[in-house]
Amino acid sequence: MSDTKHRIIIAVDGFSSCGKSTFAKAIAARLGYIFIDTGAMYRAVTLYALEHGAIRSGIVDEEAVVKLLDRISITFRFNPERGASDIYVNGDLVEGKIRTIEVSNCVSRVSAIPEVRRKLVAMQQEMGRRRGVVMDGRDIGTVVFPDAELKLFMTADTAVRACRRYKELTGKGMSVTMEEVERNIRERDKADMSRAVSPLRQADDAIVLDNSHMSVDEQMAWFMNEFQLKMKN
Ligand SMILES: Nc1ncnc2c1ncn2[C@@H]1O[C@H](COP(=O)(O)OP(=O)(O)OP(=O)(O)O)[C@@H](O)[C@H]1O
Numbered sequence: 001m002s003d004t005k006h007r008i009i010i011a012v013d014g015f016s017s018c019g020k021s022t023f024a025k026a027i028a029a030r031l032g033y034i035f036i037d038t039g040a041m042y043r044a045v046t047l048y049a050l051e052h053g054a055i056r057s058g059i060v061d062e063e064a065v066v067k068l069l070d071r072i073s074i075t076f077r078f079n080p081e082r083g084a085s086d087i088y089v090n091g092d093l094v095e096g097k098i099r100t101i102e103v104s105n106c107v108s109r110v111s112a113i114p115e116v117r118r119k120l121v122a123m124q125q126e127m128g129r130r131r132g133v134v135m136d137g138r139d140i141g142t143v144v145f146p147d148a149e150l151k152l153f154m155t156a157d158t159a160v161r162a163c164r165r166y167k168e169l170t171g172k173g174m175s176v177t178m179e180e181v182e183r184n185i186r187e188r189d190k191a192d193m194s195r196a197v198s199p200l201r202q203a204d205d206a207i208v209l210d211n212s213h214m215s216v217d218e219q220m221a222w223f224m225n226e227f228q229l230k231m232k233n
């Protein structure tokens with residue numbers, strides 16, 4: 001599909017649970033690019049902190065998290081069944097453990113720690129060095145790849161986002177309420193936008209996509225138009 005000589009970086013940022021990963025993965029499959037879910041990396045560090053006593057009763061001990069960082073090695077391995085890479089910590093597959101409400105409730109405090117961001121941003125920049133990547137997160141177009149050729153900023157109504165995430169979690173058999181899910185989304189957006197280091201914000205040159213009333217296929221039709229325009233210029 002895409003000319004390999006002109007592989008670009010596509011940054012997909014935006015609010016929690018608005019469909020960034022779903023869309024970034026679909027774009028990567030369509031273009032033959034690599035998809036990187038940077039939220040999974042912050043979640044993996046959070047899970048490790050929870051499992052190693054650096055988060056107790058919901059309280060994040062920042063110093064303890066920083067001390068753990070050297071013991072955390074994050075890798076990705078492509079899983080053909082999912083059509084995306086699974087995340088591993090120190091060789092252990094953690095993909096199925098990082099999306100619980102417990103991790104979601106702590107991840108924004110872990111991701112606000114400067115040392116955590118420094119480590120993960122450096123990894124992300126290395127992963128995108130050869131270009132041809134679609135990377136989703138909160139600071140991809142502003143900090144990780146400020147020169148990304150195409151930047152999307154995704155949003156959707158909070159109630160729509162909560163409903164989608166609730167369906168997803170309960171569909172996987174997790175026990176959560178709609179109120180809990182919506183509260184988590186609101187709190188994470190607020191924390192991610194107000195942290196001191198690399199807060200979530202729309203890059204000046206990002207294109208906004210509100211997908212509240214769009215299917216993924218409609219999003220793709222919109223995107224391909226933007227992509228073709230970009231590649232012509
Ligand atoms: N256009 C859409 N219409 C309906 N449901 C969608 C759409 N896009 C994504 N979803 C669903 O919404 C849920 C959240 O999507 P996804 O995990 O991609 O969001 P995200 O922005 O990456 O979330 P987070 O930042 O919290 O990880 C998933 O269950 C996904 O299947």
Ligand SMILES: Nc1ccn([C@@H]2O[C@H](COP(=O)(O)O)[C@@H](O)[C@H]2O)c(=O)n1
Pocket residue numbers: 016017038039040042043107108109111112136137138139140188192
């Ligand atoms: N580039 C990023 C990506 C994520 N975060 C933080 O991780 C949390 C979880 O991300 P999801 O995409 O899986 O929801 C998110 O709420 C942020 O706190 C980040 O800071 N930067």
